[in-house]
Amino acid sequence: xxLLVVVDMQKDFVDGALGTSEAVAIVSRVQEKVLxxxxxxxxxxFTRDTHTxxxxxxxxxxxxxxxxxxxxxxxxEIIPELPAQGCKVLDKPSFGSLELAxxxxxxxxxxxxxxxxxxxDICVISNALLLKAAVPEVLISVDAACCAxxxxxxxxxxLRAMEMCQIKVQ
Numbered sequence: 001x002x003l004l005v006v007v008d009m010q011k012d013f014v015d016g017a018l019g020t021s022e023a024v025a026i027v028s029r030v031q032e033k034v035l036x037x038x039x040x041x042x043x044x045x046f047t048r049d050t051h052t053x054x055x056x057x058x059x060x061x062x063x064x065x066x067x068x069x070x071x072x073x074x075x076x077e078i079i080p081e082l083p084a085q086g087c088k089v090l091d092k093p094s095f096g097s098l099e100l101a102x103x104x105x106x107x108x109x110x111x112x113x114x115x116x117x118x119x120x121d122i123c124v125i126s127n128a129l130l131l132k133a134a135v136p137e138v139l140i141s142v143d144a145a146c147c148a149x150x151x152x153x154x155x156x157x158x159l160r161a162m163e164m165c166q167i168k169v170q
Contacts, residue, residue, distance in 0.1 A: 004037040007117030012068040012075030022148035050091040096126030101134035116146035121154035141168035
């Protein structure tokens with residue numbers, strides 16, 4: 001079994017409150033990747049950064065005082081270009097999803113996990129490392145061309161950090 005994890009491809013991270021031109025630039029590549037992996041029989045899981053109206057009162061909100069991905073708002077939704085319908089969607093209140101790691105650990109015959117999405121330097125790396133801890137013998141990779149960071153430099157730093165943790169960067 002093979003698993004594609006699409007991390008936080010939500011409106012607020014693409015072209016909303018925290019959007020960047022780099023995030024917009026990966027949309028078509030992520031769309032192609034999801035469609036190809038679905039056609040090849042991979043299981044596709046989406047994560048969704050999820051905050052409440054009290055976001056600014058949280059530790060994250062005090063450190064990043066930009067309301068984003070507020071549950072139920074348009075910015076919280078996975079972008080319409082991606083075929084998320086019928087896929088598992090995991091809402092996560094933090095950078096990494098313990099639920100995702102637990103889900104992967106329970107999958108029978110899991111042989112590979114690939115991650116794509118946003119932001120390389122925050123949520124992608126957090127989830128990649130949680131997955132590596134949960135299933136250390138499973139091949140875990142990140143498609144660098146289907147990820148974008150807060151800045152190009154922090155994207156590159158995160159990719160190097162993941163490589164050091166034996167996550168394959170392609």
